Amino acid sequence: MRVLVADDQALVRGSFRVLVDTAPGLRTVGEAGTGADAVRLAERERPDVVLMDVRMPEMDGIEATRRICSDVPGVRVLILTTFDLDAYVYSALRAGASGFLLKDTPPADLLSAVRVVASGESLLAPSVTRRLIAEFVRRPGPAPDAPPDLGALTDREREVLTLIARGLSNTELAAHLHLSPATVKTHIGHLLSKLQARDRAQLVIAAYESRLIHPR
Numbered sequence: 001m002r003v004l005v006a007d008d009q010a011l012v013r014g015s016f017r018v019l020v021d022t023a024p025g026l027r028t029v030g031e032a033g034t035g036a037d038a039v040r041l042a043e044r045e046r047p048d049v050v051l052m053d054v055r056m057p058e059m060d061g062i063e064a065t066r067r068i069c070s071d072v073p074g075v076r077v078l079i080l081t082t083f084d085l086d087a088y089v090y091s092a093l094r095a096g097a098s099g100f101l102l103k104d105t106p107p108a109d110l111l112s113a114v115r116v117v118a119s120g121e122s123l124l125a126p127s128v129t130r131r132l133i134a135e136f137v138r139r140p141g142p143a144p145d146a147p148p149d150l151g152a153l154t155d156r157e158r159e160v161l162t163l164i165a166r167g168l169s170n171t172e173l174a175a176h177l178h179l180s181p182a183t184v185k186t187h188i189g190h191l192l193s194k195l196q197a198r199d200r201a202q203l204v205i206a207a208y209e210s211r212l213i214h215p216r
Helices: 010-021 035-045 061-071 083-094 107-118 126-138 155-165 170-177 181-194 200-209
Strands: 002-006 027-032 049-053 076-081 099-102
Touching (some): 010 107, 049 061, 155 170
Parallel strands (some): 002 027, 076 099
8 A cells, every 4th residue: 555645844754654664565655745745746656545734835735635636536635633733624524535633643543544544444533523523513614515415315324324423433333223234334335325425524524514413
C-alpha cells in the first residue's frame, strides 16, 4: 500500500514516513509540505492513501482533499487533526475524506487506519464522531446545495442510517437491530447506492444534512 504524507512540519512528516516505511506492506511515495504539493504529488504518484494535515501553507488540507478526491480517482484521504482543529473535520469529510484520526493516535492504530482506508472503508471513531458532527451542525455555515433525498429509503434503511450517524459500528448495529452482520452489510450497501455515497463517512454527512438526525 502506497502512502503520501502531507504536513507542513518536516519533523512530523519524517516521523510518519519512518513509521509507515517500517510497517509490513506499507511504503511512502512522497512527502508534501503544502496543500498544493499534496495535490501535485497525488496526481503524479497515485498513492492509495494520503495522510493529510489540515493547516498548511499555499492551500489548506481541506481544499487539497477536495481536489484530490475530485480529480484523482482511487486515492483515499485520511485527515490527521488535533482537538483544537475540530471545526475543520466536518468540512474535510464533506470534501471527500474517508475519515480522520487524532495526531496523538498510537502508532499501531495509525497503521491499522491506513490499511482500513486503503481497503475502501471509512474510519470514524464512534465516540469522536458523535461529538464532532453534533458540534459542526450547530455552527452556522453555508447549507449544502441540495440536501440528500431520503425518499427512496425503506424504513429499515432509514433506521440503519440513523444509527450509523450516531456512531454505531456494524457489530453494534447487528446487535441493536437483531440482524446478522451480513444483513447489516447489505443494508449499508443499499444506502451507499441509493444516496450515491462513496463510504460510511459520507453516509454520516448525508444523515445530518438531510436532518434525519439532529445534534443533541
